[in-house]
Amino acid sequence: xxxxxxxxxxxxxxxxxxxxxxxxxxxxxxxxxxxxxxxxxxxxxxxxxxxxxxxxxxxxxxxxxxxxxxxxxxxxxxxxxxxxx
Numbered sequence: 001x002x003x004x005x006x007x008x009x010x011x012x013x014x015x016x017x018x019x020x021x022x023x024x025x026x027x028x029x030x031x032x033x034x035x036x037x038x039x040x041x042x043x044x045x046x047x048x049x050x051x052x053x054x055x056x057x058x059x060x061x062x063x064x065x066x067x068x069x070x071x072x073x074x075x076x077x078x079x080x081x082x083x084x085x
Contacts, residue, residue: 011043017051017060027053 009019025039039056041049046065052058063071074080 011047011049011062013062014059015062016057017049018057020049020060022056025051025056 011020020041020043024041026041027037027039037053039051039053041051043049043062048063048065048068049060050063051060071080
């Protein structure tokens, strides 16, 4: 579902992350990995944008709040552990 918010631009999955601006991105999952991490931004309509910190001009993945809640709950419960095996 495409929506318009954040300075009246059309926000969609896969859009260039640079179009969302540089303010508001955070690195909630950073660690000792040499600066290569995922950055997140909460959008005005409650959705969440993710981008790769090493490619800030690359695509942004846009998730609904429900999708992010489910992902985080599942990761906490070990449902994503297969990604690390």
